[in-house]
Amino acid sequence: MINLTPEERATGRENYYSAVTAHDKMNRRDFIVRSIAAGGVTAAGVGGMYFGYGRPNRPVRVCVIGTGDEGSVLMGAINPDFVEVTAICDIRPSSVHRAFHGDWSTPNTIKVRPGLMNVYGWKTEDEARRNVAIYKDWEKAVQDPNIDGVIIATPLFLHAPIAVAAMKAGKHVLCEKLMAHNVAQCKLMTRTAADTNTLLSVGHQRHYSILYDNAVNLIKWGLLGEIHHIRAQWHRNNAPGKDSWALPIPGGEIASDGKRYDKIKDQLNSFIKAYREPGTAPKDLKTYEKQIAQWQQWDLDKTVEADKHGYIARTDVYDDRERSAIEEMVRWRLWDRTGGGLMAELGSHQLDAASIFISALSRQTGKHVHPLTVHAVGGRHIFPKDRDADDHVYCSFEFPGQGYDYNFDVGYKDKVNNFPGPSTGVPSFEVADNKKVVVTYSSINGNGFGGYGEVVLGTKGTLVLDREKEVMLYPIAGTSYKARVKKKGASAILDTSASGDAAPAKAAEGTGPVSRGYREEIEHWAWCISTGDPVNQPRCNGPVALADAVIALTAKQAIANSQKPGGNGFIQFQPGWFDYKSDEVPEADGAEATKAMWAKERKELGLA
Numbered sequence: 001m002i003n004l005t006p007e008e009r010a011t012g013r014e015n016y017y018s019a020v021t022a023h024d025k026m027n028r029r030d031f032i033v034r035s036i037a038a039g040g041v042t043a044a045g046v047g048g049m050y051f052g053y054g055r056p057n058r059p060v061r062v063c064v065i066g067t068g069d070e071g072s073v074l075m076g077a078i079n080p081d082f083v084e085v086t087a088i089c090d091i092r093p094s095s096v097h098r099a100f101h102g103d104w105s106t107p108n109t110i111k112v113r114p115g116l117m118n119v120y121g122w123k124t125e126d127e128a129r130r131n132v133a134i135y136k137d138w139e140k141a142v143q144d145p146n147i148d149g150v151i152i153a154t155p156l157f158l159h160a161p162i163a164v165a166a167m168k169a170g171k172h173v174l175c176e177k178l179m180a181h182n183v184a185q186c187k188l189m190t191r192t193a194a195d196t197n198t199l200l201s202v203g204h205q206r207h208y209s210i211l212y213d214n215a216v217n218l219i220k221w222g223l224l225g226e227i228h229h230i231r232a233q234w235h236r237n238n239a240p241g242k243d244s245w246a247l248p249i250p251g252g253e254i255a256s257d258g259k260r261y262d263k264i265k266d267q268l269n270s271f272i273k274a275y276r277e278p279g280t281a282p283k284d285l286k287t288y289e290k291q292i293a294q295w296q297q298w299d300l301d302k303t304v305e306a307d308k309h310g311y312i313a314r315t316d317v318y319d320d321r322e323r324s325a326i327e328e329m330v331r332w333r334l335w336d337r338t339g340g341g342l343m344a345e346l347g348s349h350q351l352d353a354a355s356i357f358i359s360a361l362s363r364q365t366g367k368h369v370h371p372l373t374v375h376a377v378g379g380r381h382i383f384p385k386d387r388d389a390d391d392h393v394y395c396s397f398e399f400p401g402q403g404y405d406y407n408f409d410v411g412y413k414d415k416v417n418n419f420p421g422p423s424t425g426v427p428s429f430e431v432a433d434n435k436k437v438v439v440t441y442s443s444i445n446g447n448g449f450g451g452y453g454e455v456v457l458g459t460k461g462t463l464v465l466d467r468e469k470e471v472m473l474y475p476i477a478g479t480s481y482k483a484r485v486k487k488k489g490a491s492a493i494l495d496t497s498a499s500g501d502a503a504p505a506k507a508a509e510g511t512g513p514v515s516r517g518y519r520e521e522i523e524h525w526a527w528c529i530s531t532g533d534p535v536n537q538p539r540c541n542g543p544v545a546l547a548d549a550v551i552a553l554t555a556k557q558a559i560a561n562s563q564k565p566g567g568n569g570f571i572q573f574q575p576g577w578f579d580y581k582s583d584e585v586p587e588a589d590g591a592e593a594t595k596a597m598w599a600k601e602r603k604e605l606g607l608a
Contacts, residue, residue, distance in 0.1 A: 002455060002464065004472070008479040012464060012472025015483050015494070019223060019473055020214045022485040022492075047520035048527075050210050051539075055081055056530030060172075063087035063133075063141050064151045065162055067099035070176050071153030072113035074203075075099060077518035080120055082526040086146055088116075089135035091309050092329075097297040100128045104290040136309075142166040148529060149199075151522075152176060155332040156339050158310065160185035163200070167192045168605060172199040174525045174538075177352075178344040179549040183577060183585040184594040186549045190542030190580035191598060195605055201525045201538035202545030204352045206468070208517035208524065212353065215456075215463055215471050219360040222491030223473070224458030226402050227358060230439045231455045232350040234342075237448035238391075240383055245333040250326060251302035268295040302326065311338070334387035341389035341556065342378075342443040348552040350454060351397070352540075353465070354439045355547065357456050361402045368547050370578050371397045372436070375570045376558040382446045391445040395555045401435030441555075461494050468516050543580055550577045554586045 004012070048054055060083055064071055067090045075085065088099050100122075102115030122128040135141040138158070142150060142165050149172035152162050160180040163173045173193070179202045180186045193200035206212045218224065238244055252262030274280065275288040306325035307313060311332075313325045332338035333345060359369045378393035456463040461483075464472040475483040475494040486495035521538070528536040540548075554571055562569030576584030583594040 002450070004464075004479060009472060011480060011482055012474055013470060015475075016214075016218075016463075016471045016473040018483075019218055019485050019494070046210070047208065047515070047523055050213070051208065051520060051524060053524050053527040053536075056526055058530070059084040060148045060526040060529050061086045061146060062149050062151055063089060063135070063144055063147045064099070064153065065089040065138050065141055066152060066154035066158075066176075067095045068092070068153065069103075069113075071095070071151070072098050072103055072115070074151055074153055074176070074518060074522065075116055075119065076102075076112055076114045077522060078119055079519060079523055082523045085116055085120075085132060087133040087135060087141060087144055089138050089141040091136050091304050091306070093300040093303075094294070094298040096134060097294060100125050100132075101290065101294070104287065104294050138162050139165065142169045142171055148172060149174065149525075155329075156344060157181045157332075157337065160189055163189050164192050164601065167196045167198040167200070168601075170196065170198065172525070172529050174201045174203065174522065176203045177545070177548070178340055178348045178552060179545040181340065182587055182590070183546070183550055183553055184587065184590050184597060186542075186546045187580045187583075187585070187594060188597055188601060190546055192601060192605075193542050194580075195602070195607055197534065199525065199528050199538060200542045200545075201521065201528075202540050202542070202548075203518075203521060204349060204540045204545065204548055205517035205521050206349065206353050206356070207539040207544075208520035209468065209515065210517075210520075211468065211471055211514055212356070212465065212517075215465060216356060216360045218463065218473065219357055219456070219458075223461050223485065223494055224456060224463060225460030226435075227361060227437050227456060227458045229457045230354045230357060230437065231457070232354060232439065232441045232453070233450055234346040234350065234443045234452035235448050235450050236443075236445055238445040243383070243445075245331065245389075246386070247330050249324075249330055250299060250304075253327070254321070264295060264298050268292065268299060271295060301330070304329065331387075334389050336388050339389065340552070342391075342393045343395075343552045343556040343559070346443050346452075347393065347395070347441055347555065348548050350441060350452070351439070351551045351555075352548045353454055354397075354399070354441075355551070357454075358399050358401075358437050358439075362400075368544055369399060370547060370575075371399045371439070371551060371573055373398045373570065373572050374551075374555050374558050375568075376555045377562045377569050378559040379563060390559060393441075393443050393555075393559055395441045395558075397439040397441070397551070397555075399437040399439055401437045404435050469514055546580050547578050550586065557586055 059081060062083055062085055064075055064085055067075065067088050078085065088096065090096050090099070098113065098115065100115055100117050102118060103109040103113035116122070116132065117125070117128050120131070122131065133144065142162065150162070150166045152159060152173065152175040154162060156178060159175050163175050166173050180189060189200060219227070248263035250264055252260050252265065254260050271288050271291045275285060275292060280288070304326060306329040311325040311328045314323050315321070328335060328338060333341070339345070355368055359367065362369050374395060374397050376393065376395040378390040380387065380390055381392045383391045451467055453464065453466040459476070461476060462474045464474070466472070473494070475481050475496050477496050481496045483494035483496045485492050521540070525538050528538060550573070554573060554577070558569045558571045561567040561571070571586070574584060576582040577586050583591045585591060585594055
């Protein structure tokens with residue numbers, strides 16, 4: 001995120017661990033000390049201890065709908081004491097294979113996508129299939145009487161249809177982010193959950209990151225003072241020819257040079273050649289066997305009748321190239337019809353985090369703080385005409401600051417003369433009324449400098465959250481200063497002159513990987529289901545996730561507006577957009593569509 005020396009990073013980590021373990025009644029030291037002692041790892045019990053949930057009397061039975069990249073990550077995070085996967089649903093042979101065996105693409109992918117056989121200890125795929133039903137049609141999967149809930153990790157445009165159908169069938173839902181393709185669908189999902197008494201959780205996993213929650217507590221304790229500015233980014237070295245979203249097409253594709261290439265077949269043949277090479281080590285032979293089996297299944301994806309599952313073939317509007325339904329299925333993130341681009345896939349995570357940080361100091365205790373305005377630009381700057389998703393986005397949001405008066409109009413206004421700009425009379429600005437926090441966000445391709453993370457700047461200190469793996473804390477004096485917590489009145493400050501024990505930072509080293517929150521969000525959702533008490537709700541439930549979707553989708557709309565002749569990319573948020581009971585939405589002519597959509601659903605639920 002920022003250019004820090006190894007010494008400055010070490011100082012920031014030491015300041016952070018010293019702060020969260022400070023022996024003072026103002027903090028939750030017992031919980032945090034125990035969490036740090038456990039290294040923030042995903043061992044059973046750490047999430048429950050920290051976030052206050054228990055183990056269900058019996059594992060909740062679920063069907064995972066969509067077992068591709070993200071679905072396999074979620075399955076890899078499952079705790080068998082909380083969740084029993086009794087069914088999976090996917091139309092691709094490769095996804096079904098990975099669901100059982102894990103992802104052997106790289107040494108890292110098998111760690112994050114280990115497969116159900118590893119999670120549950122099944123020795124063979126036959127044993128796994130005896131325990132797990134396999135569906136191709138999600139319409140049938142949501143009606144399975146043997147499941148309590150569904151985990152949805154499909155392309156974005158299918159989130160709402162599947163979630164609504166599942167909740168109408170009495171199933172609880174954990175849906176991957178972004179919540180839905182448009183705000184009207186998000187409201188429909190939230191209303192359906194309320195009317196069917198089902199639990200809806202959406203996968204903004206930072207709500208279940210102990211690391212992020214500790215950072216929130218530092219803000220609440222006053223260590224940063226008032227937040228001035230938050231800078232967030234997600235920069236990637238994706239470039240033409242090596243785009244992680246432009247996956248190889250099963251059966252091959254015709255490239256811009258007119259030649260036909262089949263990257264999957266080529267990779268499969270290279271694995272087979274390496275496997276047959278004399279003298280290959282036994283360990284490597286086993287890996288090659290796994291990779292060959294996986295790529296064989298990936299090649300079989302060319303047999304999928306994608307057009308019967310919501311995907312369409314088309315002649316591309318940019319270069320007149322014929323695109324198959326299978327290509328849209330595989331590369332769904334590149335198209336607005338099926339995905340939401342950078343703001344949905346990446347930006348929604350970090351803007352959710354920004355809202356959490358700003359809410360920590362809000363006078364509206366317990367409420368998610370919503371932005372006031374967004375100004376955004378972007379475009380497809382480096383990729384060829386093989387997509388309609390932007391590859392660069394830049395956004396600036398105005399959030400209400402601490403003590404902001406919501407009756408004060410957006411923008412600077414002279415209250416005496418009642419018009420923007422310089423006053424001819426005596427101005428009567430009330431500075432506290434107009435306090436705002438500016439949040440900037442950028443996501444670019446073709447240059448991964450800085451990676452991803454957030455920097456939170458306050459009047460007393462700065463927090464740096466890097467790649468969801470570590471937090472660094474600095475006083476305003478600078479990044480080279482060691483600081484310890486010192487109580488000052490009812491709050492706390494970072495004192496650069498105070499001495500303290502560096503042991504907390506040292507003890508935190510080598511304690512294992514920090515949980516990103518996937519395991520904890522699934523555990524808590526399962527526990528909420530098992531209690532049957534409506535007071536127990538997921539931390540990122542319908543109304544919270546709706547707010548995240550409004551922020552991301554409105555920014556996306558602002559970017560689209562900036563690309564039109566005369567467009568300025570500026571949008572002022574409206575309160576009704578964040579209220580799931582309101583029909584107001586940021587999309588043009590959306591209110592009537594929302595109303596009609598909901599009337600239809602209520603009639604089908606017998607509530608009209």
